[in-house]
Amino acid sequence: MQDISALLQNSALKITPQRLTILSIIRKYGHIAIDELYEQIRSVYPTISLATVYKNINALQDANIIAQIHPQMQKPKFELKKQQHGHFICKVCQSVYDFKLQNICSPNLDIIDDIEEKEVYLYGVCKKCKGE
Ligand SMILES: [Zn+2]
Ligand SMILES: [Zn+2]
Numbered sequence: 001m002q003d004i005s006a007l008l009q010n011s012a013l014k015i016t017p018q019r020l021t022i023l024s025i026i027r028k029y030g031h032i033a034i035d036e037l038y039e040q041i042r043s044v045y046p047t048i049s050l051a052t053v054y055k056n057i058n059a060l061q062d063a064n065i066i067a068q069i070h071p072q073m074q075k076p077k078f079e080l081k082k083q084q085h086g087h088f089i090c091k092v093c094q095s096v097y098d099f100k101l102q103n104i105c106s107p108n109l110d111i112i113d114d115i116e117e118k119e120v121y122l123y124g125v126c127k128k129c130k131g132e
Contacts, residue, residue, distance in 0.1 A: 004020055004023045004024050004027065005020060007023060007065050007080070008020070008023070008065070011063040011064070011065055012063065013059060013060070013063045013065070016056075018041070018045065018048065018052070018056055019056055019059075019060065021041055021044050021045070022037065022041060022053070022056055022057065022060065023060070023065070023066070023080070025037055025040045025041060026066060026078055026079060026080055027080055030079060030096070030098075031069060031077040031078070031079045031087075031096040032077055032078055032079075033074070033075040033076065033077050033078075034050075034053070034054070034057070034075070034076075034078070035075070037053065037057075037078065038050055038053050041053060057078065061078075064081055065080070065081055066078050066079065066080055066081055067079055067080075067081045069087060069096070069119075070119075071087060071089045071096060071121055072089075072121065072123070074089070074094060074096075077096065084101055084118050085098045085099060085100060085101055086098070086099050086100075086101050086118075086120035086121070086122065087099070087120065087121050087122070088121075088122045088123075088124065088126075089121060089122070089123050089124075090124065090125055090126035090128075090129055091123055091124065091125060092125050092126070092129035093126065093128065093129050095126060095128075097126070099122075101118055101120060
């Protein structure tokens with residue numbers, strides 16, 4: 001498990017209780033949409049506004065501590081920034097799973113000089129939903 005406060009210590013961001021709570025919720029869920037996150041954080045800080053949550057989320061994104069992913073047919077989700085990886089999305093339960101990117105991103109196209117970002121989304125049905 002990553003140490004949440006170490007993530008903030010290594011950045012220029014101030015460590016605040018709200019930020020620690022936001023990060024621990026994101027870590028717990030793996031990938032979470034803003035409305036779910038807001039609901040969770042309100043159980044800890046009942047008076048926090050959505051604008052404050054957005055402000056913190058933006059700061060954490062700018063500091064490269066969290067990243068946003070955009071699966072099709074779903075709201076954008078936030079995750080803790082980690083090594084580049086792909087996402088498998090189950091079309092039945094909507095779960096998002098991380099997987100390691102291996103040779104999947106060596107496109108055979110001469111014009112490419114440098115690939116800087118890899119966003120890979122695969123869609124299908126997970127084993128849990130298949131009942132295996
Ligand atoms: Zn599933
Ligand atoms: Zn991920």
